[in-house]
Amino acid sequence: MKLRKPVPLEQRLVYVQVVEGLLQHGLNGRVTPRLKQRLRQVGVDLDRPLLPAYPVPLWTHCLSIIVDEAYPGIPREEAFRRLAETHVQGYGRTVIGRAVFGVMRLLGPRRLVLRIPQTLRATDNYTEVELLERGPTTYEMKMNSVVEPPGYVESLFESLLRVGGAESPKVSRIHVDPGTPSTTYQLTWAER
Template identity: 35%
Template structure:
């Protein structure tokens, strides 16, 4: 029997969130909690990190940056913040220019490639049902459906979508299907 590949998050994703997007937003106690949980930014970042560490670090961020928000809204905000961090990297800035030029419909059909740059375990399937309306299936959301609402809202906004809206249509085991809409 084949052993499944471990779920990993790319070091660039960690860099974008912690060294760019949250650089000035976390409290001293938050930075200490992250260090105790295995994220020591005084050392060079690794190429990849186990998903379990990434999820633990995200929970520390939720408690430190958005302690007063309902949990679903805090996850949504974290999804936006991760995207801000990724777009703050050199590669992210270059990709951001291209995404704006290509528009939302094209970009959504390329999300599988985009997720490969962030991790090794999320896959997507896209089904366009009308202009400005797409169903997007994500294979593994790790019990964070509203985190991906924030990520997808950011993707739509970045791609030039007017009045973007993201809703959760259904959850099936580890996967989730979202409805993405915008003014065509």
């Protein structure tokens, strides 16, 4: 699998519906004054309308702040896993997310996986995905980025597979190439 040259880090943006999904819907009622203040200090002001897009390094920093504030005392990987589940649930409550999730529920797990490249292109300006089928319920997914928070991406895609009706979804990071940069994941689920 060969992905096109990635968008430079300083030009990578995450779109508003992703930010809205987590901060306004997923964490609804759990955004403390301290969390709000810390996010404002780095450039995300929840007392103003959200911007159309945010730089990825800023958004990644925000995810770390949210984990620190919303999941204190929980091991970091588990906290990022919980955050990803919350994020997917919140995204499903946005206008765009409700439409996307409605389609995902109809598709089922296999067709949902096949649509991941298009789905992710609607969330940011840089993500590209290549899929390789390894079996009826097993795919390799290569992304043109390396997402650092441990467990976050794995839990994010497991949650999306659940939306599509997958039983016992499991996503594992199987290869990281920081030079490219790219990450390959294995996505599996149980047959019904």
